[in-house]
Amino acid sequence: MKKYQAVITADMVNSTRYPREKTTAWLDEMIDLLRNDPSFDWALKPEIYRGDSFQGVLKNYNEAMHAAILARASMRKHATNTDLRIAIGIGKTEQLTDRAGTSDGEAFRLSGRLADNIRKQKARIGIALPTPSEPLNASLDLLETLIENWTVSQSEVVLALLQKKTITQIAEQLGISQPAASQRVAASKWWAIENFLATFPKHLSLYTKTKS
Numbered sequence: 001m002k003k004y005q006a007v008i009t010a011d012m013v014n015s016t017r018y019p020r021e022k023t024t025a026w027l028d029e030m031i032d033l034l035r036n037d038p039s040f041d042w043a044l045k046p047e048i049y050r051g052d053s054f055q056g057v058l059k060n061y062n063e064a065m066h067a068a069i070l071a072r073a074s075m076r077k078h079a080t081n082t083d084l085r086i087a088i089g090i091g092k093t094e095q096l097t098d099r100a101g102t103s104d105g106e107a108f109r110l111s112g113r114l115a116d117n118i119r120k121q122k123a124r125i126g127i128a129l130p131t132p133s134e135p136l137n138a139s140l141d142l143l144e145t146l147i148e149n150w151t152v153s154q155s156e157v158v159l160a161l162l163q164k165k166t167i168t169q170i171a172e173q174l175g176i177s178q179p180a181a182s183q184r185v186a187a188s189k190w191w192a193i194e195n196f197l198a199t200f201p202k203h204l205s206l207y208t209k210t211k212s
Contacts, residue, residue, distance in 0.1 A: 004208055005043055005093045006061035009113040011053040013083040013124070018176045023052060026082065030074040037163070040067055043096060044103065055111075057103070061090045061208070062201040069193065072147060076155035087114035088127045090208065092114065100147045106130060124148075129207050134201055143196060146189050154188040157181065161190055 015023045031054060035045045040063050046056030058064055068086045075082050089111025095104040110128035118126050123144040138188060150158065153174075160170045171181040 003092075004061050005107055006053065006091050007089040007091075007093070007107040008046070008058065008065035009053070009055045009065060009089070009111045009115040010045040010068075010086040010088060011050075011115070012075065013085060014081045015052045017081060018079065020053070022078075023082075026075060026078050027052065030071055033163075034067060034071060037070070039063065043093070043205055045172045046165060057093060057096070057107070060202060064088045064090070064127075065125075065200045066162065066197055068145070068156065069197070070159065072124070073150070073155045073159040073162060076147075076150055077152055077159055078116050080152060081126060085115070085118045086120050086125045088110050088125070089114060090129050090204075131207050133207050137209065138204065139196075143193075146192060150188055154184050157184040158190060158193065161185065161194075 012023060012027065025118065027048060031046050031048060034040065034056065035042070041059045042056060043059045044055075044057040046054045048054045056067075060089065068088060071086065072084050075084050089107045089109070091106030091110050093103065093105035093107050110130070114126050114128040118124070118127075123137075123140045124147070125143065127139055127140065129136075156174060157170060160173060167172070167178055167181050167185070170185075171178045174181065
């Protein structure tokens with residue numbers, strides 16, 4: 001039986017507030033991070049389309065939330081109002097070509113429909129599954145209350161932590177003291193994000209274990 005995969009469809013928020021050169025550079029930087037991070041096993045690596053949007057396909061759907069939060073942290077570290085809306089569709093990918101734009105399947109349709117409707121919800125990360133998943137969506141609402149409050153400096157720290165960097169490495173990268181780096185980590189509520197990511201596969205298995 002064909003296993004589920006995760007289709008990630010995302011677009012920038014408030015991109016028109018900034019010069020096109022800046023938003024293009026920010027998006028390119030984020031795409032490079034996603035494509036080259038060894039944490040992710042891509043069936044189709046993220047690809048930009050329509051200028052300020054991108055789409056990619058993960059072989060392991062359990063990696064989707066890590067990728068989504070990393071992408072948002074990468075974007076939010078540039079300016080206060082920059083962000084992403086991310087629609088994750090988890091299902092089968094019956095027709096997988098060399099490009100997301102010409103591929104098709106259940107996961108693509110779920111992600112596409114969610115991307116069309118995600119503006120109607122408060123959480124900027126959404127998940128669509130073949131079966132109803134309201135409890136999972138409620139947990140994403142709680143996650144949003146953390147992410148939406150990240151400052152630019154906190155987003156920088158969260159991005160580094162998602163890339164498995166130590167406090168020492170983060171302090172050196174940002175040119176700040178280790179106590180200052182630790183303070184930013186605490187302010188970002190990283191402990192809650194870390195726990196959410198660690199338990200996310202278990203939550204997701206409640207909706208996918210009998211289908212994959």
